[in-house]
Amino acid sequence: MASSVDSTALELSQLGINEDFVSSVPNLRKNLHLLSPEQIELVKILLEMGQSHLFEHWAEPGVDDNEKKAFFDQVARLNSSYPGGLASYIKTARGLLADSKAGKNPFDGFTPSVPTGEVLTFGDDSFASFEDRGVREARKAAFVLVAGGLGERLGYNGIKVALPAETTTGTCFLQSYIEYVLALQETSNRLAGECQTEIPFVIMTSDDTHTRTVELLESNSYFGMKPSQVKLLKQEKVACLDDNEARLAVDPHNKYRIQTKPHGHGDVHALLYSSGLLKNWHNAGLRWVLFFQDTNGLLFKAIPASLGVSATREYHVNSLAVPRKAKEAIGGITRLTHADGRSMVINVEYNQLDPLLRATGFPDGDVNNETGFSPFPGNINQLILELGPYIEELSKTGGAIKEFVNPKYKDASKTSFKSSTRLECMMQDYPKTLPPSARIGFTVMDTWLAYAPVKNNPEDAAKVPKGNPYHSATSGEMAIYRANSLILRKAGVQVADPVEQVFNGQEVEVWPRITWKPKWGLTFSEIKSRVSGNCSISQRSTMVIKGKNVYLKDLSLDGTLIVNTAEDAEVKVEGSVQNKGWTLEPVDYKDTSVPEEIRIRGFRINKIEQEERN
Ligand code: UTP
Numbered sequence: 001m002a003s004s005v006d007s008t009a010l011e012l013s014q015l016g017i018n019e020d021f022v023s024s025v026p027n028l029r030k031n032l033h034l035l036s037p038e039q040i041e042l043v044k045i046l047l048e049m050g051q052s053h054l055f056e057h058w059a060e061p062g063v064d065d066n067e068k069k070a071f072f073d074q075v076a077r078l079n080s081s082y083p084g085g086l087a088s089y090i091k092t093a094r095g096l097l098a099d100s101k102a103g104k105n106p107f108d109g110f111t112p113s114v115p116t117g118e119v120l121t122f123g124d125d126s127f128a129s130f131e132d133r134g135v136r137e138a139r140k141a142a143f144v145l146v147a148g149g150l151g152e153r154l155g156y157n158g159i160k161v162a163l164p165a166e167t168t169t170g171t172c173f174l175q176s177y178i179e180y181v182l183a184l185q186e187t188s189n190r191l192a193g194e195c196q197t198e199i200p201f202v203i204m205t206s207d208d209t210h211t212r213t214v215e216l217l218e219s220n221s222y223f224g225m226k227p228s229q230v231k232l233l234k235q236e237k238v239a240c241l242d243d244n245e246a247r248l249a250v251d252p253h254n255k256y257r258i259q260t261k262p263h264g265h266g267d268v269h270a271l272l273y274s275s276g277l278l279k280n281w282h283n284a285g286l287r288w289v290l291f292f293q294d295t296n297g298l299l300f301k302a303i304p305a306s307l308g309v310s311a312t313r314e315y316h317v318n319s320l321a322v323p324r325k326a327k328e329a330i331g332g333i334t335r336l337t338h339a340d341g342r343s344m345v346i347n348v349e350y351n352q353l354d355p356l357l358r359a360t361g362f363p364d365g366d367v368n369n370e371t372g373f374s375p376f377p378g379n380i381n382q383l384i385l386e387l388g389p390y391i392e393e394l395s396k397t398g399g400a401i402k403e404f405v406n407p408k409y410k411d412a413s414k415t416s417f418k419s420s421t422r423l424e425c426m427m428q429d430y431p432k433t434l435p436p437s438a439r440i441g442f443t444v445m446d447t448w449l450a451y452a453p454v455k456n457n458p459e460d461a462a463k464v465p466k467g468n469p470y471h472s473a474t475s476g477e478m479a480i481y482r483a484n485s486l487i488l489r490k491a492g493v494q495v496a497d498p499v500e501q502v503f504n505g506q507e508v509e510v511w512p513r514i515t516w517k518p519k520w521g522l523t524f525s526e527i528k529s530r531v532s533g534n535c536s537i538s539q540r541s542t543m544v545i546k547g548k549n550v551y552l553k554d555l556s557l558d559g560t561l562i563v564n565t566a567e568d569a570e571v572k573v574e575g576s577v578q579n580k581g582w583t584l585e586p587v588d589y590k591d592t593s594v595p596e597e598i599r600i601r602g603f604r605i606n607k608i609e610q611e612e613r614n
Contacts, residue, residue: 016040016044017040017043017044017047018047018048021047021048021052024052025047025052025055025056027055027056027057027058027059028043028052028055028058030058030060030061031055031058031061031068033061034061034065034068035072038076039072039076042072042075042076042079045079045085045086045087046075046086048087049086049087049090049091050090050245050246050247051090051247051248053247053250054071054248054250054258057250057255058255058256064256067254067256068256070256070257071256071257071258074257074258075258077236078236078238078239078258078260081236082238083270083397083398083399083400084398084400086239089238089239089423090246090248092403092423093241093246093405093423094244094245094246096403096404096405096423097241097244097246097405097407098244100405100406100407100414101244101414106404107336107348107352107356109338109339109340110336110337110338110356110360111336111337111338111339111360111361112334112335112336112348112353112356112357112360112362112376113334113335113337114334114335114375114376115333115334115335115345115440115441115442116441117319117321117333117377117441117442117443117444118130118309118313118441118442118443118444119377119444120305120309120443120444120445121446122445122446122449122486122487122490122524123490123524127305127524128523128524128525129308130304130305130306130308130309130312131304131305131308131523131524131525132304132308132523132525133307133308133311133312134303134304134305134306134307134308134309134310134311135184135187135188135191135304135307135308135522135523136188136191136192137188137287137288137307137308137310137311138184138185138187138188138199138304138307139184139185139188139189139192139194139197139199140285140286140287140288141184141199141286141287141288141289141290141307142199142200142201142202142277142281142286142288142289142290142387143177143181143199143200143201143202143290143292144202144203144204144268144272144289144290144291144292145161145174145177145201145202145203145204145292145293145294146204146265146268146291146292146293146294146427147159147160147161147203147204147205147209147213147293147294148204148205148206148208148209148234148235148262148265148267149206149208149209149262149265149294150208150262151294151455153455153456153457153460154295154454154455154456154457154473154600155457156457156596156597156600157596158212158596158597159209159212159213159216160173160294160295160454161173161174161177161203161209161213161216161294161295162174162212162216163295163454163473163597164477164597165295165297165476165477165480166297166477166480166481166513166515167477167597167598167601167604167605168481168513168515168542168544168582168605169515169544171515172216173294173295173297174213174216174217174223175220175223176297176300176518177201177292177300178201178222178223178224178225179223179224179517179518179519180300180303180518180522181199181201181225182224182225182518182519183517183518183519183522184199184303184304184518184522185197185198185199186519187522187526198226198229199229200229200231200277200281200286201225201229201230201231202230202231202232202233202272202277203230203231203232203233204232204233204234204235204265204267204268204271205232205233205234205235206234206235206236206237206262207234207236207237208262210232210234213232214232217230231275231277233268233271233272233275235262235263235267235268235271236260236263236267237260237261237262237263238260238261238262238263238422238423239258239259239260239422240258240259240260240261240420240421240422241405241407241417241420241421241422241423242417242420243415243416243417244414244415249420259420260422261420261422262424263422263423263424263425264424264425264426264427265293265425265426265427266401266403266424266425266426266427266429266430267401267425268291268427269394269399269400269401269427269430270398270399270400270401271399272289272394272399273391273394273395273398273399274398274399278387278390278391278394279391281387282387282388282391286387287311287386287387287388288307288310288311288384288385288386288387289384289385289387289390290303290307290382290383290384290385291382291383291384291385291427292382293381293382293453295453295454295455295476296380296382296450296451296452296453297452297454297476297477297479297480298448298449298450298451298452298479298480298483299320299382299450299451300518301449301450301483301487302320302382302443302445302449302450302451304522304523305443305445306318306320306382306384306443306445307384309441309443310384310386310443313439313441314386314439315384315386315439315440315441316385316386316389316390316434316438316439316440317345317383317384317385317386317430317431317434317438317439317440317441318383318384318385318440318441318442318443319333319347319377319379319382319383319428319440319441319442319443320380320381320382320383320384320442320443320445320450321333321377321378321379321380321442321443321444321445322377322378322380322444322445322446322447322450322451323371323373323377323378323444323446323447324373324374324376324377324378325368325373325374326366326367326368326373326374327350327354327366328350328374328378328468329350329468330350330378330379330380331347331348331349331350331353331378331379331428332347332348332350332353332366332374332376332377332378332379333345333346333347333348333376333377333378333379333442334346334347334348334353334376336348341436342436343436344431344432344434344436344440345431345440345441345442346428346429346431346432347379347381347426347428347429348376350366353366353376354366377442377444379428380450380451380453381427381428383427383428383430385430389438393430393433393434396433397433401425401426401427401429401430401432402425402429402432402433403423403424403425404423404424404425405421405422405423405424406421406424407421408421447469448479448482448483448486449483449486449487452469452471452475452476452479452480452483453471453476454471454472454473454475454476455471455472456470456471456472457472457589457600458472458473458474458504458505458506458589458600458602459589461474461475461504461505461506462504462505462506464506470506470508472504472506472600472601473597473600473601474503474504474506474508474600474601474602474603475506475508477601478508478509478510478511480515481510481511481512481513481514481515482498482509482511484511484514484515484516485498485511485512485514485537487521487524487527488514488527488531488535488537490524491524491527491528491531492528492531492532492535493531493535493536493537493552494534494535494536494537495511495512495514495536495537496512496536496537496538496539496541497539498510498511498539499539501584503584503586503601503602503603504588504589504600504601504602505602506602510539510584511539512537512538512539512540512541512542512543513541513542513543513582513605514537514541514542514543515543515544515545516544516545516546517545517546517547517548519548520545520547520548520550530550530551530552531551531552531553532551532552532553532554533553533554533555534554534556535552535553535554535555535556535557536555536556536557537555537557538557538558540558540559540581540583541557541558541559541560541561541581542559542560542561542581542582542610543557543560543561543563544560544561544562544563545563546562546563546564546565547563547564547565547566547567547569547571548565548567548568549565549568549569549570549571550563550565550571550573551570551571551572551573552573553572553573553574554574554575555573555574555575555576555577556575556576556577557577558576558577558578558581559577559578559579559580559581559609559610559611560579560581560582560607560609560610560611561573561577561610561611561612561613562610562611562612562613563612563613564612564613564614565613565614566614571613573613577611579609579610579611580608580609581608581609581610582605582606582607582608582610583605583606583608584603584604584605584606585603585604585605585606586602586603587599587602587603587604588602589602
């Protein structure tokens with residue numbers, strides 16, 4: 001091993017290790033001479049933090065020495081990737097595990113109330129002016145996609161961002177996000193009369209997603225973005241915990257490894273901070289950081305207006321939200337005021353909101369008000385932070401986010417766990433440490449416009465109680481067609497009503513399959529300007545607009561129309577288009593002869609006949 005220390009020449013005390021600690025781990029003692037000074041420092045931390053059991057089964061020197069080195073490589077990584085190191089992780093874990101054992105309520109002493117925010121109505125004047133402002137601000141924004149999650153609930157074998165958001169064009173989530181950012185960049189620069197600004201695009205990955213994310217980008221030429229514009233930050237997993245003393249869990253498959261699990265998307269703040277990117281962006285004059293998740297095909301329809309709200313209302317934190325039905329399984333954005341004067345605006349998970357309300361003078365708990373919705377907006381976990389105050393806060397915290405622990409106890413004594421647990425953190429808990437002076441708000445938009453994540457596998461989605469969202473690949477794709485249909489309706493196109501169909505056991509509305517590239521229409525005013533006269537689209541129709549300067553005029557579509565144009569060519573699409581079109585053919589999710597991306601949505605598109613305009 002590099003720079004090894006000869007134990008025969010060194011007393012334990014010289015190494016700075018307490019004799020009592022080391023004598024409790026004879027197997028480690030025998031191996032001490034193999035260790036470098038840096039590794040000795042890690043030994044000290046582990047022993048002082050009560051982790052001697054990690055060395056219990058170590059072999060004699062000369063046996064498994066490479067594995068022992070790999071053990072310390074892992075410990076060094078765990079130590080350096082956590083703010084405050086492993087000692088701090090273990091200390092925090094002990095505190096949180098003790099609170100959990102005692103059944104302590106994290107909201108003790110807090111009273112909930114409805115915070116202030118902006119509730120938008122798609123397409124009205126105020127929406128249009130927020131969109132206009134948002135597009136102008138976009139060149140001062142950086143976009144951060146958190147994509148390190150395993151996606152266990154979806155159970156897809158690939159990475160989630162590689163899944164087609166819809167199968168009419170087969171555009172995957174990552175491509176769609178990148179194309180939206182590029183379209184924002186182009187329009188925002190044009191409005192500013194400049195063309196140089198590149199909007200930074202960051203993807204947080206993990207060991208579960210990193211390599212495949214790089215492959216997806218590289219094999220598709222970064223979907224048109226400059227490779228230098230995209231930065232990947234990989235999050236590390238954290239150590240698992242075996243008991244209330246926070247003894248680190250030995251990996252069941254390798255006694256020279258600590259078992260690890262994901263820490264959650266809250267890691268994104270520490271990673272952005274330690275990468276130095278935030279400082280670079282600040283120096284480059286950027287003002288906003290937008291955080292978003294891996295599988296929401298609608299999100300960017302909500303981005304221009306929400307960014308406009310951030311800029312107009314000068315929000316340090318703006319949480320995107322949708323109207324929430326009482327008791328719906330979605331967190332509520334809530335102001336919490338403590339008896340001691342502390343106050344914060346954060347997401348309260350739905351299962352905590354009802355008991356909290358009942359305990360604080362709202363005997364009916366989580367109920368709808370006269371609007372038919374809960375007064376607490378539903379959090380969709382997309383955040384817009386103002387960069388200046390964000391950096392200021394992170395320079396105090398290093399990006400550490402308030403964590404939580406969720407052990408599954410074996411019995412009521414709460415002394416042992418069914419399986420190892422770990423600390424977790426969520427990006428939306430960032431405001432928990434902010435001072436009361438921070439300007440925190442929300443932007444509510446219709447669910448049909450802003451939120452349709454793909455999280456559940458077909459089997460679980462089919463079991464979702466009627467009326468609740470499926471959040472499946474089927475519903476995610478149908479939501480894109482519905483949103484595009486509703487937007488065109490609002491722009492004056494007669495779009496036929498949808499029909500109900502069942503795919504993979506889920507009843508969904510099937511609207512005409514309308515899609516367009518972001519550069520065709522980024523905002524409602526832009527889309528409106530591209531449509532004129534008497535346009536109509538029948539329910540069985542498919543329309544794909546790939547060009548930028550495409551104008552629909554008196555179009556009557558009953559079938560499939562694909563409009564492909566060269567970059568700047570102006571094309572008018574007029575008159576009647578009628579053909580056999582494309583149909584949806586049901587497939588079963590269990591039919592493994594069908595590719596996974598297709599069968600998880602329960603239908604495939606049968607391309608019978610189409611008209612192409614170039
Ligand atoms: P989800 O709640 O969808 O979790 O994450 P998940 O891990 O992806 O899926 P399940 O729970 O295993 O089914 C919300 C977003 O946060 C990212 C995900 O990639 C997704 O965009 N995420 C989650 C991370 O980036 N890192 C994590 O450790 C967890």
